[in-house]
Amino acid sequence: MSLLPPQGRTLRACLGLIAGTSLAFPAMAEFQALDDATLSGVTGQAGVTIELETRLTIDHLIWTDEGSLGVNGLRLSGQNDTVLDNMNLTIDIAGTGEVLEHGFSEIARRANAGLLDTSNPDVADALARYSVGGSFGRQFDNGDLVIHLGASDYGDPASLTDYLQAVDFELAIDSITTQGSEGSASLFSNILLQGYLGPTDLVIRNEGNATRTLANGNTVSSSELQLDTHFEISNGSLNWDAADVILLFNFAAVGIEGLQIHNRRGADTLGHFGMAHARASLSRGTSSASGKEGLSVHEVEFRGDIDMPVFRMGDTSIGSVQFTDFAITNTTLMVYGH
Template sequence: MKGLKPTLLALCVAGAPTLVLAGAGFQPLDEASMGNITGQAGVTIELETKLNIDRFIYTDEGSLEINDIFVGGANRTDMFSEMGVNMSGAATDRLDNIRVNIDIASDGDAIINLLPLSFNAVDLRISTGAWNLKGSGGSTTILDNFNMDALVGSGTIRIDTATDKLNFKTDIAIDDLDFDVPFLALGIRDFEMTGADYDLQAPQPLRVFAPVELDIYKAPNANNVDSLAIDLHTFEADIRIGGVIVGGTSIGSVALDNLAITNTSMLIYGH
């Protein structure tokens, strides 16, 4: 084997799969036969997962450290309890009930649809521990005790070959969001976000979701350097905050009715 020339060895390795397939009764397809094979059915992925990260650290000259990150299921059946309907199915701490359909359109566009496996929405929990800024001057906790329980109705990602843009659409509702900002002695409790037409007195499941649409692509900044561009086309929601905590005491609640953010663009780049 030591004396076998590399070219001969490569030919043997390249020919081995053909010999094996032929021996098993498989015949190679000619170009005409290959042309009749299409991927019209696409690919479907059923997903079930949860994610734990002990610590995420972003370092520039100093660093930002995010501790105890969890992404999974909300493990609840009482989301938006005023409807009297179980919107999320069985209680579990796994991110589940997700079907991902992947297709390539005739024009080359990639289309990824995120859909629930059953009629229930996808329940989501994101939580973290302390967010710390660290450097030679010391350390400051800018955020702590972050916990968000949300429902996702759907999501679509389309990569357009004509415009080189990634378009993202989703429908999301936040049932409960809490967090503290220790260095400001500030806390937010019972933050809730729904669709702009959601009525607490006559709640409807299909109106609970707030629509979000944005484009992500490459664009030049003021110095003509390629940068990450994000255009927010649609965000319409009602927002309610049950308690604003300042210095350990609630100073009241806040409500934003029919909040609409449109025609918003940003460029992100290093400096």
């Protein structure tokens, strides 16, 4: 008769079961700890791929303070109001020094395989930029969360056009309005933007509680979200009813048709395959000027060319407008409540 309490007898039974199992399956009887070097070889080898298609509509989006700002009749879809599809999201948590998909790394992979002509300066730049130790992409630090948006099907692997136009989109907004005690006003109306979405990356850098100081003195967290995207607007139109641009130009009663945003002219086209490029980093920050804490948006950059073949003042066209090497750089925003 056993003198062990019930929980003791249960423990003895479990130990007996484990021992019996190890005798029955001797191959499982020995456990070996993996050292850091061994673990580094398997970390990050698995990830998640999401094939995505969607159509987004929002009837009204309203922000209310003393007055209100409204976005009315918003729709995000494929061109001509079709489903936005043919998108692949790859999600990985990087190991130390791991190379993951980023930017035009797929172009570099094809160029290395001889599928694309490296006499094309953009292709040669991609091959040099995204080749890392026999892999293709960008090297990340341990714990970085990396989300890369590309296409499910890029078409002919030897065609740059198929690659660049694999994901088409359309953004439509009926109007953007303000409402206050003195009535309402339309800022923009009849917005329609059609184009192509290039490689887009979201990276959440894992730097713990570390901070750094920007050139303007603001202190920001080194753990930040980094956005990097390429895109092209192939056809766009809007009515600019009442709005200021960079606090300098009032474009009230302006209509724009045939809008295109790309990067095919000028001195900074290399590496962009004719697409406009935008990037920014977001993190918690503290303003050096006010001492306020808020959302820091820093390292903001936009580069592209802008074509407006029909530029109307009221009902009358005044001709066409073109910007070449339009660049926004050295831009930092600190956003907080008041």
